[in-house]
Amino acid sequence: MVRINRLCSGLPATVLAKVETFNPGHSTKDRMALKMIEDAEAAGLLQPGYTIIEGTSGNTGMGLAMAAVVKGYRCIFTTTDKQSREKVDALRALGAEVVVCPTNVDPEDPRSYYSVSSRLALETPHSWKANQYDNLSNRQAHFEQTGPEIWEQTEGRVTHLVVGVGTGGTISGTARYLKSKNPNIKVWGIDTYGSVFKKYKETGVFDKQEIYPYVTEGIGEDFLPANVDFSLIDLFEKVTDRDAALMTRRIAREEGIFAGNSAGAAMAGLLQLGGQLKSGDVVVVIFHDHGTRYLNKMFNDAWMRERGYLSDTADDAAGLVLRRGTQPLVKVGHWETIGEAVAKMRKHQISQLPVQDAEGNWVGSLSERKLLQKLLSHPDLSAEQVAPHMEPPFPHVESSTKVQRLIPLIRPDSEAIMVRMPDGSWHILTQHDLLSAFL
Numbered sequence: 521m522v523r524i525n526r527l528c529s530g531l532p533a534t535v536l537a538k539v540e541t542f543n544p545g546h547s548t549k550d551r552m553a554l555k556m557i558e559d560a561e562a563a564g565l566l567q568p569g570y571t572i573i574e575g576t577s578g579n580t581g582m583g584l585a586m587a588a589v590v591k592g593y594r595c596i597f598t599t600t601d602k603q604s605r606e607k608v609d610a611l612r613a614l615g616a617e618v619v620v621c622p623t624n625v626d627p628e629d630p631r632s633y634y635s636v637s638s639r640l641a642l643e644t645p646h647s648w649k650a651n652q653y654d655n656l657s658n659r660q661a662h663f664e665q666t667g668p669e670i671w672e673q674t675e676g677r678v679t680h681l682v683v684g685v686g687t688g689g690t691i692s693g694t695a696r697y698l699k700s701k702n703p704n705i706k707v708w709g710i711d712t713y714g715s716v717f718k719k720y721k722e723t724g725v726f727d728k729q730e731i732y733p734y735v736t737e738g739i740g741e742d743f744l745p746a747n748v749d750f751s752l753i754d755l756f757e758k759v760t761d762r763d764a765a766l767m768t769r770r771i772a773r774e775e776g777i778f779a780g781n782s783a784g785a786a787m788a789g790l791l792q793l794g795g796q797l798k799s800g801d802v803v804v805v806i807f808h809d810h811g812t813r814y815l816n817k818m819f820n821d822a823w824m825r826e827r828g829y830l831s832d833t834a835d836d837a838a839g840l841v842l843r844r845g846t847q848p849l850v851k852v853g854h855w856e857t858i859g860e861a862v863a864k865m866r867k868h869q870i871s872q873l874p875v876q877d878a879e880g881n882w883v884g885s886l887s888e889r890k891l892l893q894k895l896l897s898h899p900d901l902s903a904e905q906v907a908p909h910m911e912p913p914f915p916h917v918e919s920s921t922k923v924q925r926l927i928p929l930i931r932p933d934s935e936a937i938m939v940r941m942p943d944g945s946w947h948i949l950t951q952h953d954l955l956s957a958f959l
Contacts, residue, residue: 521673524805526774526848527767527787530944531794533680533801538670539777545582546810548666549652552689553583555661556650557591566648571596574650575637577686577738578607579809584650585614596640596647598633603737606813624733627743653745658689659696666690667697670804678705680803682790684739684782685709685717685756688748690806695752709753710782710789712764715740717748718756735761735827737817738782738808757789762829764788766842768811768818778811781818791943837926837939838919840954841947849946851876852906854883858895859902861886872936872948875910882946884910887935914938914948926954 524535540548560566571594572584581597588595595616599608600623611618619640621633629635641649652658670678681698683691695707711717714734719727731742736759768784771777786805797803817823824830852861852873861873865888875884886906894909895901901909915929916938929937930951937949 522777524775527770528943529848530941531797532799533797533803535790535803535805536674537777537805537807539779539807541779541807541810545579545586547579547582548690548806548808549579550583551665552652552658552661553580554587556652556655556657557584557587559657560648568592569646571644571647572650573637573641573644573647574652575599575633576652578603578611578813579738580652581611581616585611585616589614596644598637598640600633602735604814604817606815652687652689653747656747658687659693659747662690662693663697667694670694671698671701674802674804676701677802678804679801680706680708682708682710682786682803682805684786684806684808685711685748686739686741688745692747692749692752696749699752706754707752708789708793709756710739710786711756711758712736712740712785713758713760716742716744718758720744721750721753721756736764736781736785738780739785757793759785759788759792765818765824765829768814772811777807779807780809780811780814782809783807784818794943835923836919837917837921837949838941840923840949841919841939841941844953849948852886854905854907854910856906857902858891858904858906858909861906862891862902872950874914874938874948875906882913882916882938884912885914885936886910916940923954930954
């Protein structure tokens with residue numbers, strides 16, 4: 521479990537990532553894959569010489585395939601054509617046969633990966649279909665493993681669980697254990713646009729009008745799996761394909777954790793819900809799988825640009841901040857000395873500093889150029905406090921402010937702009953950053 525720092529700098533809570541890439545197949549699905557196999561063996565449904573058949577987005581197949589190699593089973597998996605090439609290649613590397621099916625069809629359509637896997641199970645002698653969506657061994661694995669681990673690793677301080685929901689096994693099994701320990705724990709399910717979960721939770725209506733193709737992998741469904749226990753999930757939050765993809769990249773670049781697409785969706789959803797958190801909360805976010813499975817998708821600039829998720833130029837303040845990289849804001853307190861402020865500028869190689877008061881309000885600013893002028897005429901200034909020598913605060917803007925509206929805010933008497941991002945964090949834009957918007 522790893523604390524998330526930069527991405528959640530604007531949140532009052534402690535946010536911890538349950539990094540499931542340390543499982544043998546680099547995914548949380550290893551837990552339930554082995555559990556389903558062992559339960560089927562115990563029930564006599566899976567016997568030596570049998571073939572394991574399953575419809576999978578990749579990670580469950582990986583767990584099943586690894587266990588099948590050890591136990592001597594053959595595997596046939598169906599998947600959709602939206603899944604990353606890396607997932608298909610990994611399954612084949614473990615000796616599995618993979619049948620790729622179209623994404624944009626109903627679950628009942630004979631071409632869907634659900635229907636094809638069911639047909640193969642009927643046609644293949646001595647076969648067993650794992651059926652991860654309705655096989656309750658899925659969520660039982662997380663009740664027995666993931667839930668207890670989170671409770672122990674947080675020493676019982678966890679207050680929120682945030683999970684991308686696909687089969688529902690991870691969130692439901694983990695939630696059932698944690699709520700048995702503390703019924704007040706909030707469980708937030710992350711959904712995607714094109715999926716039915718959120719509306720069904722809120723209205724009890726299964727609305728087919730909600731269903732349409734989406735890019736995000738590993739979460740959302742166009743039917744209701746038996747493993748999704750809606751009574752354990754307090755709310756669902758939808759995240760766009762674009763926001764999930766961009767956040768997947770930010771997790772790697774800003775936290776140093778190379779996680780997959782569903783982790784990006786979960787983090788983006790958490791930040792959208794950040795206003796519901798308070799000081800003292802301990803949030804656990806499940807990072808389901810590893811970034812290597814998305815090298816030709818979310819981590820490929822050309823793929824991202826083709827879908828409009830990346831552009832060569834940024835058109836708003838948020839785009840400029842993200843383009844530069846959201847490093848933690850360097851600031852100075854009005855009670856600190858000019859010498860301390862200059863030391864921060866040197867250490868971080870920056871030319872401007874925002875000034876805060878004891879309550880965290882932005883009350884002024886310092887610029888390298890103006891400080892140099894003052895120090896040349898008053899060399900002993902470095903020992904004095906910042907407050908009497910600071911300039912007015914930098915202009916404040918929201919992240920959605922268009923570049924054209926930012927340009928007039930850069931003036932000789934105000935050499936930077938403060939940007940408030942959706943997660944509540946603050947960042948600075950300079951004249952150089954604005955110039956990059958046109959290059």
